[in-house]
Amino acid sequence: MSNDTITQSEAARRAGCSRTTIQKHLASGRIIADGSRVNLISFNEWLETRDDVQHGVQPDVQPPLHPRVQPAPTGAPAPEQVAHIVSSQGEQSQLLSFNAARTLEQNAKARLKQLEFDERSKEVVExxxxxxxxxxxxxxxxxxxxxxxxxxxxxxxxxxxxxxxxxxxxxxxxxxxxxxxxxxxxxxxxxx
Structure with a gap:
């Protein structure tokens, strides 16, 4: 099982549609098949270009797993830096979807609030x-x-x-x- 593929059922769950819809897009070539599995990169690209998504009805797409990116050493990062995550090989970058970027931001804010709470409750100290x-x-x-x-x-x-x-x-x-x-x-x- 490759890390670059997902099952058709998982693709349908992430896209908030039926497995039949995924199979239809695999047959049309909009999504690339890898045997009976779905190529993750082509699936994510297809998700970005979908116009039939009903916002608020379908679940947010889970962002692909990437290695942690170290924060910029000085000042706030440029918008281009926020929108890209560089892979561990450093050779390719992938543009984050709006939902993935929003999820990353919400997770970072939640971790900061948890740290502030732990400091106030004396669970952690400097x-x-x-x-x-x-x-x-x-x-x-x-x-x-x-x-x-x-x-x-x-x-x-x-x-x-x-x-x-x-x-x-x-x-x-x-x-x-x-x-x-x-x-x-x-x-x-x-x-x-």
Whole structure:
């Protein structure tokens, strides 16, 4: 099964007509047949030129699948850029139908509204905010651990064996980390 063809039933569903109508256009050559299947490119071209479509009665045509196009790096894209999607090979472009372009626009607006809602409800947060907050947490841990030798060197000096020094350091580090945890908990934003 080729990705460039669809069944006659699927073509009829997309066009909002009967399978007999599709077969009639295949026989007349307006749509190109690929065996018993319908060539997708010729079908889309035929859909664009149809004048017997009853708008509001027949379903919108689903746009063909294309790879995602990266947004223009600066400013708003030119109208020509909005109307064309370049294939992954970069060799051919296909003009989007009005319905396909409208669907793409509505999907983009819906994704933006969903992101705004998620930001307001604290479901997502900015990466920079999380990185700054975690940086502050790590700095507090670092300061606390680096202060241990200066504060506790007399008690460490009194240790007789390496095992005593190791045990004393383990106790001091554990106590310092517990104090950091008890100092009001995390300063991470809500939801992180």
């Amino acid at each position: 990466v920079a905010l999380v990185a700054a907050t975690i940086g502050k947490e790590y700095a507090a841990v670092r300061r606390k651990l680096l202060a241990l030798p200066a504060e506790h060197s007399p008690s460490i000096h009194r240790c007789k064996t390496v095992a005593d020094v190791q045990e004393r350091l383990r106790v001091l580090i554990t106590r310092a980390l517990e104090e950091l945890t008890a100092d009001g908990g995390s300063t991470l934003p809500k939801g992180v």
